[in-house]
Each structure stands twice: as structure tokens, then as C-alpha cells.
Amino acid sequence: MDKPEAFRAPLAYDNKGFLESPDGRMLRILSEYAEPLARFRRERIQDTVVFFGSARFHSRSEAEADLQVLDKPGSRTLAPEDEQKKIKEARAAVEMARYYEDARKLAYLLTKWAMEIPSKRHRFVVTSGGGPGIMEAANLGAYEAGGKTIGLNIRLPYEQMPNRYITPSLNFEFHYFFMRKYWFAYLAKALVIFPGGFGTMDELFEILTLAQTEKLAKKILVVIYGTEYWNRVFNMDALIEAGTVSPEDKNLYCMVDTPEEAFERLQEGLTKYHLQAFPPKGKAPEIAKTRG
Helix, strand or coil, rough: CCCCCHHHHCHHHHHHHHHHHHHHHHHHHHHHHHHHHHHHHHHHHHCEEEECCCCCCCHHHHHHHHHHHCCCCCCCCCCCCHHHHHHHHHHHHHHHHHHHHHHHHHHHHHHHHHHHHCCEECCCCCECCCCCCCHHHHHHHHHHHHCCEEEEEECCCCCCCCCCCCCCCEEEEEECCHHHHHHHCCCEEEEEEECCCCCHHHHHHHHHHHHCCCCCCCCCEEEECCHHHHHHHHCHHHHHHHHHCCCCHHHHCCCECCHHHHHHHHHHHHHHCCCCCCCCCCCCCCCCCCCC
């Protein structure tokens, strides 16, 4: 006779078939809220500064090495028109590599400053989407400064692997885009928007919309990096002239062109809105309490 244990049904939370079914979707969504929350608490992360930008940019050394290979005599095997296209793309990559290096430097400056803030929890931790390009540059800069750094990756049909500079215990991978976006915004006290494509613009305009409609319970600084690039793809004056946004909406963000200027704006804004003024020398400052 069979033992009674053989007739036991699986526990719901051990039932893989149910958890991966449409009926288990709510539990999967809740998991992408609860599991990151538990890790952020365990790692004592209070808030973040999020870097957005193109995943397609390379470091200057990598971009220059790729161009040198194409320019090397005897290395060209493509048709002349394809060859010229590749060289043009490689030269553009060298030009855009400056944004990779600038993101790296800014993340370094920000992390060094944040690590000096007296606090029991980690403040203004550099966070990215966890992949290559500007994301890698931001994580690299924070890593070089000796601080923690977060990667919020997304599982895609074409694999976007996490870069190696993310703090291992703060390396996340999401299935749901909206849960990933939630964690970008929930802990953020500032966004830094480097040149990028659809994804970068999506994140930028989502936060600007939330700020414009007063749906944020906190002040999120928005620093847009690269005036030349963004003035070509984002014509705010045209929107104002058409009456689709108000002139005062320009106050929702600022534009900068150097890591030093960006750091100065971030340091000033984060101190003003999210840190109490530093007290007289010899007395440790208290961290201001913020909603959200």
C-alpha cells in the first residue's frame, strides 16, 4: 500500500507549473517588488542617482582600437562602399566615446562625495540599467571610487548581460519592464541623462511627466548631459511655442556639458533637497527624512 506522503499535493509556493502560469503572474510581479526591497534593506541602500544613456557607446580606448583595425593596411576585406560605412561608424564611435568617459568620471566624483556623507546607510548610490555603454561607464566610475553600485538589468530575447562593475549583491535582473522602472524611480533622488535612444528618452520623459503633473512625493533632480546632442533631438522651445508645455517646465531639468558642472549641480541639489545643512564643525549632520 502506498504511503500517505505519495498523495500529498505540492505546496502552492513550490508548484513551479502554477508559478510560471498566467494565474501565477501576480506572484511573479510581487516577487520583483519584494525581493529587491529585501536586498536594498540588507545592503542599507537609502537612495540612488540613476544614470541613463546609450548602450552602444564604447570606452575611448576600445573605440580607438576598433578604428585602428579598420585603418590598418591589408585588413580591409569588404566591398569599398561597405568599408567606408564601417570606417564612418568607427569614427563616430570614437567621437561619442567622450560620453562614456564623462559618465565614468561623473560617477566617480559623485560616489567619492557620497561616501563622505555621515550616514548609517548608503546615500546617492550610482545606479544604471546594468548593461554596456553608458550603463557600464557609470558602474565603472562608482567601482573605481570604491563605492557600492547598482545594476537593474532586464531579461530580453537578445541577452543583455550585466557588466562586471556592478556590486554582486546589487545585481538585479527583471522580467517586467514596469517593475524595473519602479525601482529606477522609487529610490532615485536624481537622474543623469546622457545621449541615448528610445529607452533613454522613454525614461527621461516619464520622469518629466511625473514631475510636471506633481505625481512625485519627492524632488528628483533631472540633469541632461550633452547640450549639443539633446538640442538636436529635443526642441523644448518648439513645444513652448506650440503651447504643448509651459515655459516654466524648463525648470524641471538642467543641461550640462562637463562632469564637473554636472557634479556641481548634483551636489548642490542633493544637499538642498535631501540633506540637512551641515552643522557647525565637530557635530555630525543628520540626514533629512524624505517621503518615497
